[in-house]
Amino acid sequence: MKTASNRSDSYARIYAVVGEIPRAKVATYGQVAELAGLAGHARQVGYALAATPDDLDIAWQRVVNAKGEISARVDPLMEGLQRSLLEAEGVVFDANGRIDLARYRGQPRLQSLRPKRRAPSKGKEGKR
């Protein structure tokens, strides 16, 4: 049962991290991934959350993508629902339904933790 154990263990980390997110705050998948030990693998975070059992009181709504918007996996209705919940917590959305990550992200960007950069296809990496 290695598979099941590993899966649950990984998911448990996601839930723990999400549960550590303070109210009126949101975290990006990348941030949660890092805190969860999946540093750099935001996809798996979303995957884990997708399998999140409703038994747990996981506020996956606090977990948003880098754009600051809630990810609707199938039901767009819940998107508006969670939006209301976040607003109730004190999170403000813009007209586009996006959150100002600049103020609501739980922690400052872990830019220092950035391990590496993507392969320079253009070779113009020295601009920024």
Place this chain on the structure above:
DNA sequence: GCAATGACGCTCT
């Protein structure tokens, strides 16, 4: 064991 998919991120334009 391989192939396809996925609640995304990062960088450049």
Place this chain on the structure above:
DNA sequence: CAGAGCGCCATTG
């Protein structure tokens, strides 16, 4: 900020 392209890894078929 938005759009386009590429990449990483895990889970499922």
